[in-house]
Amino acid sequence: MNAKNNFNFDRVKAMLPEIQKALEESRENLLASLVIISEIPAPTFQEAARIQYLKDRFTEYGLTNYTCDETGNGSVVIDGATGERNILILAHVDTVHKSSVDHTVTVLPDIVFGPGVGDNSLGVAMLATLPLILEKINYQFHSNLILMGAVRSLGRGNLEGQRFFLNNVNRKIDAGICVEGLKLGRLSYKSLxxxxxxxxxxxxxxxxxxxxxxxxxxxxxxxxxxxxxxxxxxxxxxxxxxxxxxxxxxxxxxxxxxxxxxxxxxxxxxxxxxxxxxxxxxxxxxxxxxxxxxxxxxxxxxxLSGGIHFSHPLVHATRSVMDALDIEPIIRPSTSEISEFINHGIPAVTLGITECDNLGQPDETIYIEPIIRGAAQIIGVLIAIDQGAIDEY
Amino acid sequence: MNINEWIARNTHHHSEYWDLRKMIAAKQRQGLKISLCIPTLNEEKTIGKEIVIFKSELVDRYPLVDELAVIDSGSQDATLDVAASFGADTYLASEILPEAGEKRGKGENLWKAIYQLNGDIIVYVDADIKNIHPRFVYGLIGPLIYQPEVRYVKAFYDRPLAFSSGIRPSGGGRVTEILIRPLFSLFFPELTALIQPLSGEYAVRREVLESIPFPIGYGVETSHLIDVYQQWGLAAFAQTDLDQRVHRNQGARSLGKMGFGILQTFFKRLPHLGFTAAMPEMQTVLRQFQVSDNQYEQILHDIVEDERPPMITLEQYRTKFGKSLPPEYNDAQTEKKS
Structure with a gap:
């Protein structure tokens, strides 16, 4: 196999310590977003308040091109230097918990617990904090980064928000990353x-x-x-x-x-x-x-089942990033957002950020310590894609 | 200023202060420093969230707060460790001004904060708020930044869960409506304009805090209102609606203790205010009852509303902040060394 590109993973690997440092500096910001998002109820079809929070955050970071589409997805574009690629980074904002559930979150030194903190408030918090973290690292993206809070994903939502976006977006999406709070090591690139x-x-x-x-x-x-x-x-x-x-x-x-x-x-x-x-x-x-x-x-x-192959350069680059961060990959096919990427022929991966207990329960618990590595992994994969890792063989 | 004028001018909603960049610019123009004090006692379950939110939103992202401190009464749990792990400055009240001795009570923490912290404005926020949000701080600071005549800003919480239209009652909790409002209506009618006089969240200018005594127990909020009112009048107050506050609810017996402490504080002030001749010596024991094997038993609670003097009367404080003793403090009021 001959790679058509000059992708060099060592350049990505060299950036990982700086990324982790930026994340350490942004830890309280990420946790604060996690708490605020978690305490906004967002059952499927009722995600508007969380999307409004994302809008406020993006706007505060000076990203003035925020848009909310017809289904309620909230998205913003961080323009790259050349715009040669478009990378969609999305997190589903809806939860399985009804509005009537007490959404109060508790923060202790090593854990955070409350309904939906991991699935997927942490993913949304990562999205909300990403512009701040990227500002702290010395890297200029060539690609445009599209950050999107996706609505109507779970249950009867049936990925309606993401599907609408991919069906109607006015530019070619070259790659996708689905950001899930759980679980660190998760690597999905096939759909069941x-x-x-x-x-x-x-x-x-x-x-x-x-x-x-x-x-x-x-x-x-x-x-x-x-x-x-x-x-x-x-x-x-x-x-x-x-x-x-x-x-x-x-x-x-x-x-x-x-x-x-x-x-x-x-x-x-x-x-x-x-x-x-x-x-x-x-x-x-x-x-x-x-x-x-x-x-x-x-x-x-x-x-529909499908996806990219184990040997796809995106999977290879993702595994390399995980390996460099000492994250053990848990490879499994998925029925979540990765499916819509596959249906649209877009190479994509789903990644998780941290460890958890009591998944889906009112006291869903996530561990704070692994978050830095989990979040660094996402930024590492973004940079890998930006450096040409997705160029097909 | 009559009550209606005061309400129109000095009653606010936190949403008026959403523009934190503007508020920070105004703060910087005035050369103000702001300290946030969270008094604690065994609050490990809620303190982490408060510190994370305040540090991220009001220290790092929007530098409105210059000093974020937890002052603890001697928690048996991990309150201080949790607070420190998320970046708060943590202090044991007993280690601040050790020459002044140690008393137990939330008021003690608030009083010692005046010595320990450096802000020109100190914001006090309780640690047991479940739905904590930055508005609990910036909503209280706003009137002090934009209204120079305001010295003391009190929180109130007035968002109804469901309401159609027309008239609805507005007010405080049980102790406020049964005890405080009737007392204020009798003795200080203007103070009834404060919708929730007992709320534990307030922001105050240093020159006020250093000039008023501090009951260390239940009476601290009530005494503040009376003492500030006596010195500066109603115009010195403002109040901000912070929407909902979700917190632990207290049983009637606990409220009874609170009422008892407040009454002690209140009656102690009456002779000084010239409202009455010397009062008989008051008891410090609250008597409540319970039934055991069909027998009524008394439960005795000894509740002593001890008070700290105005901080300005302490030499250590005047030395630390380079201040001199104002002439109005005569010999009878000067320094009490515990």
Whole structure:
């Protein structure tokens, strides 16, 4: 293989100590942004307040070209010296936590905890602080850096914000970095085939029970789950059905009239999710017929598998940066923002910033000490791309 | 100035002070230094966040605050370590002015801050605020920067969670509405214009702080208002709405202790103000009750509202800041050495 470019990783490696120093100096700024962002509730479709915070931060740094698009994404461009490339750095701003949850964050010397601090308030804080950090390092980017807080990513949001941006952006995006708070070492450059959806079971009110035996919605849903467990899944390509959450019923002794099961089918191939979706529709019809209950299955998000290869220069450069920072790569395919980059043919990686405990819980906990290396890794990869690491062989 | 004029002129909302660059320029033109003091006692869970936010936003990014200090009453937890790890200056109250001895109470920390810190303005912010934000500081500093006649700025919190339109009540907490406002209405009607006289957040000019005594316990806020009012009148005050403040709520018994301490402070001042002849000696024991095995039992709380003298009466203070004793301090008021 002959590289068409003159990319020299040693130049990136030589900058890493300076980047880490700039991050040390900016630690309180990053943590302050983390706290402020974390305490702004932002369930999917209600991200406006967080986007406003990003706008305020970007504007304070003198970045006057901030724009908010039709879906609510907030983005700004840091113009490079030549503008020869456009690199999109994005972090999803939405969270899985409802507005009614207490979003108070606690800061201790080694940890920060509170709802969503890692996923993805830390990623958004990194985005908000990036202009300040870049000012502190002695490096002039040739590429334009597009910083974007992406809305409508999770659940039913189905990456709508990012998709809108990539479908409508008025310049060619040459590379992408998805910034995730969690977890340090995460390296995703491939997307899994995926179907995301839910089963809804509804039975009539208690007064009209007798024609339907004694089945409540929970027991009907149990039948659905039993049938799901019988679906054969191949080990190659690796495939799985994740049952993410289940709701139903109100008390101990009242038959439930409604139940909901949220699931995701994932596979390294596109064929498996497609076939499983057919099975799921069949299961809904059969259980409805057997129980007399209404059983509906709704698929509201899907992804195609794909991505760049392990030997792609972007992956190689990213691994080199991680190695130089003593970060052990955890390579895994993803169903998140990387998928939309892949769909648009843009080489991209997803990177995580720090370690965590209690992911997804109200006391989600992140560790402060690894943040410097995790953040340095992102800036290192940016510089590598800027230096020509993405130029294809 | 009547109450309505004062409210119109001196009641603000923090959003009036959003332009920190402008405020910093005005501060620099006036040659002012600003110290932020956070008094603490076992606040390790909340202090880290306050320091991170204030240092990042008001020291590093916008240098409005020149000195960020935590003054601690002797926490048993890691309060001071947490605060120091995020860049605050940390002090034990007992190690400041050791010649003056050691007393326990938040007022003691506030009083010793006047000696330890160097600002021309000192901002006091409690450490137990869950929804901490830079507005808790710049909202209080704003009136002092832009209104030279203002000497003492008090916080209030007035954002309703839900409200349609028309008239809605506005006021303070339970102790304010049941105790302070009735007392002020009886003796100092103009002070009722302060919507939340007991709020723990305020910013004050040094020349005021050094000239007033400091109760070390529950009565410090009440005494400040009375003493500043007596010397400089209502025009010296301003108040800023900081929206919501989320913090620990106290039970009725704790509020009873607070009320008891405040009343001691209040009644101590009445003879000096000429409102009444000599008062009988007051008890210092608050009596509350509980039921145990169907028997009513008294619980006795000894609450002594000790007071520190005006800082200007201390020779060490005058030496440190190059000040002389003002003539109004006669022999009877001069230096108390504890």
């Amino acid at each position: 085939g995926m179907r995301r959806g839910q089963f809804n079971v509804t039975v009539p009110q208690e007064a009209a029970w007798h024609p339907f035996g004694t089945f409540g919605a929970v027991r009907v849903m149990n039948q659905v789950i039993n049938r799901l467990n019988q679906i054969p899944l191949p080990t190659d390509p690796r495939s799985t059905i994740i049952l993410g959450s289940i709701d139903g019923g109100e008390s101990y002794n009242t038959l439930a009239t409604k139940a909901t099961l949220r699931f995701e089918v994932r596979s390294e191939s596109d064929r498996v999710p497609e076939e499983v979706e057919k099975e799921l529709r069949l299961i809904a019809e059969e259980v409805a017929s057997e129980s007399g209950a209404e059983v509906k299955m709704d698929i509201f998000a899907q992804r």
